[in-house]
Amino acid sequence: xxxxxxxxxxxxxxxxxxxxxxxxxxxxxxxxxxxxxxxxxxxxxxxxxxxxxxxxxxxxxxxxxxxxxxxxxxxxxxxxxxxxxxxxxxxxxxxxxxxxxxxxxxxxxxxxxxxxxxxxxxxx
Numbered sequence: 001x002x003x004x005x006x007x008x009x010x011x012x013x014x015x016x017x018x019x020x021x022x023x024x025x026x027x028x029x030x031x032x033x034x035x036x037x038x039x040x041x042x043x044x045x046x047x048x049x050x051x052x053x054x055x056x057x058x059x060x061x062x063x064x065x066x067x068x069x070x071x072x073x074x075x076x077x078x079x080x081x082x083x084x085x086x087x088x089x090x091x092x093x094x095x096x097x098x099x100x101x102x103x104x105x106x107x108x109x110x111x112x113x114x115x116x117x118x119x120x121x122x123x124x
Contacts, residue, residue, distance in 0.1 A: 002026040002098045002113040009094060009118030012086055016122070020081040022096030022115055030054075030074040033099035035111055036081045038092035038120075045095070045108050049081060053102035061106075064090075086122045093117040 008020040020036070035050040049070035050059045058070055069082040079096055097111035105111065 002029070002032070004096050004098060004113055004115035006094065006096050006115045006118040009120045011121045011123065014086060014088055014122055014124050016086050017082070017084045018086065018120060020083065020094055020096075020118060020120075022079045022081075024077045024079070024098060026077075029077040029098075031102055033102055033104040033110075034070075034072060034079040035097045035099065035104065035106075036070060036079075036094060037097060037108060038090075038094045039117075040092045046092075047106045047108075048094070050099075050104035050106060051079065052104045057104060059104055059106055083120070086120075088122045088124045091120060091122050093119050 003025040006022045033052050036048040037045045039045040047061050051070045055072050067085045072079040095117045096115045098113040100112045
C-alpha cells in the first residue's frame with residue numbers, strides 16, 4: 001500500500017512558477033514509476049509528466065514541455081513537479097500517482113495509487 005500526499009499548489013499570476021511536491025509512504029517508493037496528472041472539473045484527467053523509478057527517463061505532455069520539469073528524490077520518497085512560465089490554461093487540480101511498475105506511463109490506467117490532489121490556479 002502506498003499513500004501519496006501532494007502539496008505546493010496555490011494561486012499564481014501568469015508567467016509565475018510553482019513547485020509541487022508529492023510525498024509517498026511505504027518502503028518501496030523507488031520501485032515505482034511516478035506521474036503527474038491534472039483535471040479540470042467536467043473534463044477527463046490529463047497526463048502532465050511521468051518519471052521512471054530511477055529518474056533517468058521522463059515524459060511530458062506537449063502542452064507543458066519546456067516549461068515543467070518532473071524529478072524525484074528516492075531517499076526522501078518524494079516526487080516534484082517544477083512548473084515555470086505558467087499559463088491560465090494550466091489551472092487544474094493536480095494529482096500525483098504511483099505506477100504498477102518501475103516503467104513510466106502516459107495513461108491514468110498505468111497507475112495504481114493516487115493522491116488527493118492539489119489545486120493550481122493561474123490568473124491572467
